[in-house]
Amino acid sequence: MPRLFIPGKNAEEYRSILEGAGLPNLSLDPAPTAETEIVFGSPTLIRDALAELPNLRWAQASWAGVEPLLGPSLRRDYLLTNARGVFGGLMSEFVLGYLLAHERKILERAEAQKDKIWDASLTGQLRGKTIGLLGVGSIGAEVARTAKFLGMTVHGYTRGSETSKQVDRYFHGNDLLEFANGLDYLVNILPNTKETLKIVDEKVLNALPAHAVFVNVGRGSAVDESALLRVLEENKLAGAVLDVFEQEPLPKEHPFWETPNLKMTFHTSAPSLPGDIAGVFIENYRLYIEGKPLKYVVDFERG
Amino acid sequence: MPRLFIPGKNAEEYRSILEGAGLPNLSLDPAPTAETEIVFGSPTLIRDALAELPNLRWAQASWAGVEPLLGPSLRRDYLLTNARGVFGGLMSEFVLGYLLAHERKILERAEAQKDKIWDASLTGQLRGKTIGLLGVGSIGAEVARTAKFLGMTVHGYTRGSETSKQVDRYFHGNDLLEFANGLDYLVNILPNTKETLKIVDEKVLNALPAHAVFVNVGRGSAVDESALLRVLEENKLAGAVLDVFEQEPLPKEHPFWETPNLKMTFHTSAPSLPGDIAGVFIENYRLYIEGKPLKYVVDFERG
Numbered sequence: 001m002p003r004l005f006i007p008g009k010n011a012e013e014y015r016s017i018l019e020g021a022g023l024p025n026l027s028l029d030p031a032p033t034a035e036t037e038i039v040f041g042s043p044t045l046i047r048d049a050l051a052e053l054p055n056l057r058w059a060q061a062s063w064a065g066v067e068p069l070l071g072p073s074l075r076r077d078y079l080l081t082n083a084r085g086v087f088g089g090l091m092s093e094f095v096l097g098y099l100l101a102h103e104r105k106i107l108e109r110a111e112a113q114k115d116k117i118w119d120a121s122l123t124g125q126l127r128g129k130t131i132g133l134l135g136v137g138s139i140g141a142e143v144a145r146t147a148k149f150l151g152m153t154v155h156g157y158t159r160g161s162e163t164s165k166q167v168d169r170y171f172h173g174n175d176l177l178e179f180a181n182g183l184d185y186l187v188n189i190l191p192n193t194k195e196t197l198k199i200v201d202e203k204v205l206n207a208l209p210a211h212a213v214f215v216n217v218g219r220g221s222a223v224d225e226s227a228l229l230r231v232l233e234e235n236k237l238a239g240a241v242l243d244v245f246e247q248e249p250l251p252k253e254h255p256f257w258e259t260p261n262l263k264m265t266f267h268t269s270a271p272s273l274p275g276d277i278a279g280v281f282i283e284n285y286r287l288y289i290e291g292k293p294l295k296y297v298v299d300f301e302r303g
Numbered sequence: 304m305p306r307l308f309i310p311g312k313n314a315e316e317y318r319s320i321l322e323g324a325g326l327p328n329l330s331l332d333p334a335p336t337a338e339t340e341i342v343f344g345s346p347t348l349i350r351d352a353l354a355e356l357p358n359l360r361w362a363q364a365s366w367a368g369v370e371p372l373l374g375p376s377l378r379r380d381y382l383l384t385n386a387r388g389v390f391g392g393l394m395s396e397f398v399l400g401y402l403l404a405h406e407r408k409i410l411e412r413a414e415a416q417k418d419k420i421w422d423a424s425l426t427g428q429l430r431g432k433t434i435g436l437l438g439v440g441s442i443g444a445e446v447a448r449t450a451k452f453l454g455m456t457v458h459g460y461t462r463g464s465e466t467s468k469q470v471d472r473y474f475h476g477n478d479l480l481e482f483a484n485g486l487d488y489l490v491n492i493l494p495n496t497k498e499t500l501k502i503v504d505e506k507v508l509n510a511l512p513a514h515a516v517f518v519n520v521g522r523g524s525a526v527d528e529s530a531l532l533r534v535l536e537e538n539k540l541a542g543a544v545l546d547v548f549e550q551e552p553l554p555k556e557h558p559f560w561e562t563p564n565l566k567m568t569f570h571t572s573a574p575s576l577p578g579d580i581a582g583v584f585i586e587n588y589r590l591y592i593e594g595k596p597l598k599y600v601v602d603f604e605r606g
Contacts, residue, residue: 097403104400118552120569249421266423
């Protein structure tokens with residue numbers, strides 16, 4: 001009978017969802033033991049428990065990003081799965097919401113209302129626009145699927161994979177500036193790895209058309225923040241929506257708080273909703289006890 | 304050779320699009336004549352030209368709403384088509400944008416940014432929510448299609464038709480309060496007719512759950528504005544998005560400008576983009592010269 005440990009403040013909520021799901025043969029440990037073989041929780045809490053889980057076989061992370069578990073001094077002798085599957089839908093809704101807010105001038109209309117101005121100025125639409133996805137994993141594929149449904153053209157930049165059929169055109173390697181050129185929206189969904197460090201630099205930002213909007217739902221480290229600040233201040237870019245930053249929470253003195261046409265969302269683009277996350281664990285647990293390959297396995301090397 | 308008259312300020316733009324489309328046998332009249340058989344323009348401009356178009360056979364309206372042509376003293380001896388086909392996509396984007404703005408707290412996040420507050424409070428999602436459509440014509444069907452794609456449950460209230468397969472459950476006649484009960488979002492898309500006058504009254508608004516949001520992209524006459532004001536002021540409704548009003552532009556002294564949780568969009572939910580509207584005319588013209596039934600024919604009786 002597999003023994004599971006759930007660390008942290010959401011343990012009770014997860015426990016009651018799992019008990020309601022009637023998972024076969026599962027036994028819950030209130031604390032880590034030498035016999036515990038599964039752990040389910042946030043990457044930081046899993047990391048903190050690793051030393052007390054000598055016989056850990058599988059860790060299900062409740063986030064998409066698993067950086068805390070990738071430190072070079074940490075063991076890698078277990079199977080690590082993340083929750084990227086549930087974030088595709090949430091990320092799609094987030095990206096779509098902010099793209100539509102831009103097209104339909106939702107914030108500008110609210111300002112007009114405050115000033116009691118009947119502002120019937122023309123708005124735009126997403127149909128016919130081109131979105132570029134920096135990174136097309138499971139989350140990117142879901143954003144692509146939604147964008148296609150709404151009649152957008154989808155471009156994708158990846159290391160080499162071309163798995164999503166919803167992407168109209170793929171770019172790789174040295175094609176990054178060609179990829180940026182001609183986009184209406186650039187959306188970064190890349191995880192934090194060595195190769196993605198400041199990938200959105202001055203060159204990429206300058207390659208975007210001046211009417212384009214940049215959305216970052218990946219990691220803050222993927223962006224050269226000084227370069228982004230400059231293009232926004234110089235009106236070389238119509239806007240930016242930043243969910244993530246190099247430093248979080250963003251320090252009060254950071255210029256981004258007051259940068260024109262920059263909207264920030266405080267790392268909330270894909271909230272971990274307990275029901276959704278528990279659903280990933282349940283799905284993977286059923287595969288686990290049947291000895292089948294799990295979903296959303298993390299490659300420790302690639303991150 | 305059919306002769307076409309295009310009234311109004313968009314005439315030149317429409318003319319150049321139609322000429323670019325190379326429509327067979329079409330002749331453009333710079334002014335209405337006794338031989339003009341087609342007119343293409345806004346319902347008000349068509350109405351003003353009716354007296355000078357004795358042999359009018361077909362009028363293509365550039366809007367979805369055709370009230371100006373439905374006056375009881377006006378002739379009805381011609382085929383009237385509207386442009387509702389192009390508004391489905393635009394309306395869907397509008398509705399979707401404001402629903403997502405509500406779920407993702409887009410306006411609240413902007414306020415937090417102004418105050419330099421790192422506001423990572425939990426947001427919601429559309430997946431799993433229930434949307435109710437008051438009126439399911441071609442525009443409603445398109446909103447339904449988009450809502451279903453995003454994983455919402457779709458309820459529809461109609462006179463009797465059940466043409467959209469995207470609607471999970473239909474309501475008719477006396478079921479209006481049952482329809483309203485249990486919705487997360489109520490979206491009015493009804494045209495202005497006698498039967499839809501103040502259909503969204505105090506009873507309907509009170510039947511909605513307190514967390515619900517009401518969106519009006521139909522006509523202002525469909526709503527009891529005093530009742531809506533009351534439920535919003537008493538927090539019996541989470542919000543309202545009004546694109547249309549009983550009186551437009553809304554007078555400066557109207558309380559809606561400052562009503563809590565009320566967002567207004569100044570009759571811009573479905574902008575008439577010349578390329579889109581001309582596309583409807585072009586499609587219908589090809590059917591017209593082949594003697595086939597036109598799309599988006601208006602029933603003068605039902606409006």
